[in-house]
Amino acid sequence: MDFATIVQKRYATKQFDGKKIPEENVNQLLEMIRFAPSSFNIQPWKVVVISDQTVKEKLQPFSWNQPQITSCSHLLVFCADTDIENIIQRLEKQLVDEGAKKESIQRYLDMIRNFTKGLTPEQNVAWVQKQVYIALGNALNGAKALGFDSCPMEGFDQKGYTDTLHLPETLIPTVLCPIGYGSDQPTPKMRFAREDVFMRI
Amino acid sequence: MDFATIVQKRYATKQFDGKKIPEENVNQLLEMIRFAPSSFNIQPWKVVVISDQTVKEKLQPFSWNQPQITSCSHLLVFCADTDIENIIQRLEKQLVDEGAKKESIQRYLDMIRNFTKGLTPEQNVAWVQKQVYIALGNALNGAKALGFDSCPMEGFDQKGYTDTLHLPETLIPTVLCPIGYGSDQPTPKMRFAREDVFMRI
Numbered sequence: 529m530d531f532a533t534i535v536q537k538r539y540a541t542k543q544f545d546g547k548k549i550p551e552e553n554v555n556q557l558l559e560m561i562r563f564a565p566s567s568f569n570i571q572p573w574k575v576v577v578i579s580d581q582t583v584k585e586k587l588q589p590f591s592w593n594q595p596q597i598t599s600c601s602h603l604l605v606f607c608a609d610t611d612i613e614n615i616i617q618r619l620e621k622q623l624v625d626e627g628a629k630k631e632s633i634q635r636y637l638d639m640i641r642n643f644t645k646g647l648t649p650e651q652n653v654a655w656v657q658k659q660v661y662i663a664l665g666n667a668l669n670g671a672k673a674l675g676f677d678s679c680p681m682e683g684f685d686q687k688g689y690t691d692t693l694h695l696p697e698t699l700i701p702t703v704l705c706p707i708g709y710g711s712d713q714p715t716p717k718m719r720f721a722r723e724d725v726f727m728r729i
Numbered sequence: 730m731d732f733a734t735i736v737q738k739r740y741a742t743k744q745f746d747g748k749k750i751p752e753e754n755v756n757q758l759l760e761m762i763r764f765a766p767s768s769f770n771i772q773p774w775k776v777v778v779i780s781d782q783t784v785k786e787k788l789q790p791f792s793w794n795q796p797q798i799t800s801c802s803h804l805l806v807f808c809a810d811t812d813i814e815n816i817i818q819r820l821e822k823q824l825v826d827e828g829a830k831k832e833s834i835q836r837y838l839d840m841i842r843n844f845t846k847g848l849t850p851e852q853n854v855a856w857v858q859k860q861v862y863i864a865l866g867n868a869l870n871g872a873k874a875l876g877f878d879s880c881p882m883e884g885f886d887q888k889g890y891t892d893t894l895h896l897p898e899t900l901i902p903t904v905l906c907p908i909g910y911g912s913d914q915p916t917p918k919m920r921f922a923r924e925d926v927f928m929r930i
Contacts, residue, residue, distance in 0.1 A: 531874035532757060534732060535764045535867060556733065558927055562920050563736045565869060567883050571921050578930045618921060626919065654855040658904075661859045662881075665866030666736060668766060673732035680863075682768050693930075703859075718827065719763050720772050720819060726759055729779045729894075 534672045536717070541677040544599040544708035548579075553674050554602060557707065560670035561604075564663040568640045570615050572656040573663050574699055576605040583692070590688025591704065596679050600706030605689060606664055608656040611698040612644050653700060660702045667705050677710035735873045737918070742878040745800040745909035749780075754875050755803060758908065761871035762805075765864040769841045771816050773857040774864050775900055777806040784893070791889030792905065797880050801907030806890060807865055809857040812899040813845050854901060861903045868906050878911035 529537070554577070561575060578584055579602050588597040597603060609615060616637050623633045647655060664680060671678040681704040689701040730738070755778070762776060779785055780803050789798040798804060810816060817838050824834045848856060865881060872879040882905040890902040 529731075531730075531732060531735060531871055532761060535761050535871075538766070540766065558923065560733060560736050562923065562926055563918060564866070565739070565741065565881055567881075569919065571926060574926055574928060576928045576930060580930050583930055618925065622919060622921070650851065654851075654858070657855070658859055658862045661862035662866045662869075665765070665863045666870070668863075669867070669870065670732055670736075680766055680768075717764060718770065718823060720823070722759065722763065724819065725763055725772060725775055727775060727777045729777060729781050729784055 529673055531669070534669050537714075538668055538672040538678070539710075539714035539717070541596065541679045541706075541708070541710035541712060543595055543710065543712045544601065544677065544706065545711035546599050547601065547709050549601040549676055549708060553676065556674055557667060557670045560666045561663050564666045566659040566662060567655070568636075568643070570612065570619070570640065570659070572609045572612070572615055573660050574607045574609050575663070576607065576693055578603040578605065586692050587689060590685040590692065591681065592683050594681065594683070596681065596706040597704075599708065599711075601676070601708035602706070604667060604705040604707060605693065605701050606660050606703045606705060607695065607699040608653065608660045608702045609699055610653055610656050612640070612652065612656075614698075616640055657700070657702050664703050664705060667707070671707050676707055678705055678707045680705055730874055732870070735870050738915075739869055739873040739879070740911075740915035740918075742797065742880045742907075742909070742911035742913060744796055744911065744913045745802065745878065745907065746912035747800050748802065748910050750802040750877055750908060750910075754877065757875055758868060758871045761867045762864050765867045767860040767863060768856070769837075769844070771813065771820070771841065771860070773810045773813070773816055774861050775808045775810050776864070777808065777894055779804040779806065787893050788890060791886040791893065792882065793884050795882065795884070797882065797907040798905075800909065800912075802877070802909035803907070805868060805906040805908060806894065806902055807861050807868075807904045807906060808896065808900040809854065809861045809903045810900055811854055811857050813841070813853065813857075815899075817841055858901070858903050865904050865906060868908070872908050877908055879906055879908045881906055
């Protein structure tokens with residue numbers, strides 16, 4: 529399916545049929561997420577991939593009891609990883625292992641540190657969460673590309689998710705993406721006119 | 730090109746060759762952006778699409794003088810539209826024009842208003858900007874799908890862009906995406922290991 533078709537066919541699925549996505553396809557989707565771009569290539573995300581029905585049932589009350597949570601095949605919980613210093617150390621280790629030059633590693637890591645030191649904790653969270661939405665976009669388009677459906681969901685109780693999944697406080701549940709096979713029908717897409725959203729110069 | 734290949738082939742282009750992308754392809758890309766999903770389908774973005782070389786040259790000093798700004802074919806400036814009340818009114822008009830039921834329109838718009846009234850101005854900006862990053866993702870993948878290149882850029886002087894482009898204060902330049910034909914070569918992609926970014930349950 530070409531990308532233009534993917535963009536048109538993808539829709540926010542309200543009800544899944546409960547069937548499991550083959551493990552191979554789940555792994556293909558995770559690779560599409562893993563290779564999403566991010567600022568400075570910091571990849572500040574951790575995605576909890578939940579197949580266990582009991583866990584999904586525990587999370588449903590923290591998700592406005594929406595049916596997608598339990599009818600999906602896998603529930604992806606996109607968490608923003610706000611611990612940038614830890615990420616920097618992981619980047620450093622990987623770059624050293626890959627044989628990058630010491631000076632260029634240092635220059636790169638300094639650039640990230642210089643940028644992030646100017647951010648308040650709230651700005652840091654906002655910055656990191658924006659990157660997570662790029663990865664989310666890959667999940668939404670990727671699901672359709674692989675022949676299944678998805679639904680981006682912001683409406684959930686963050687604390688309920690953090691507690692149920694025993695997440696450290698540096699990982700912030702940011703957006704949900706249940707995936708599976710839709711048993712509903714997409715409604716026609718409503719979008720603003722071109723002149724409302726584009727300005728040509 | 731299938732989506733898995735797009736994700737792997739896309740790269741942050743450091744230098745474009747200056748050739749113009751055919752207008753037809755630019756329009757195809759804009760449609761991919763226009764149909765990006767967003768929270769409540771609010772589509773809180775305005776994308777300034779700059780082909781004019783003089784304007785790009787004026788913007789370069791506000792972009793760390795990076796060569797992509799002037800060597801690209803078109804510079805897309807993704808702005809977050811923070812004026813939610815105006816967006817709600819546009820949504821209402823469009824839904825009325827399309828013949829949606831009065832009660833369902835009201836329920837939908839109330840839902841957006843109920844959500845946004847709980848946000849501080851900073852939280853409103855952060856929320857809106859996250860949506861913009863989904864549209865950005867469609868631009869990055871869409872460019873590669875259409876046979877050209879792109880580069881996401883956060884490093885620019887927001888005020889310089891606002892002033893140069895005469896943007897109202899409700900439109901916040903959020904991220905740049907020059908597009909064109911890359912004249913550099915992609916470096917191998919470095920990504921964290923699966924176990925670093927996924928947690929399976």
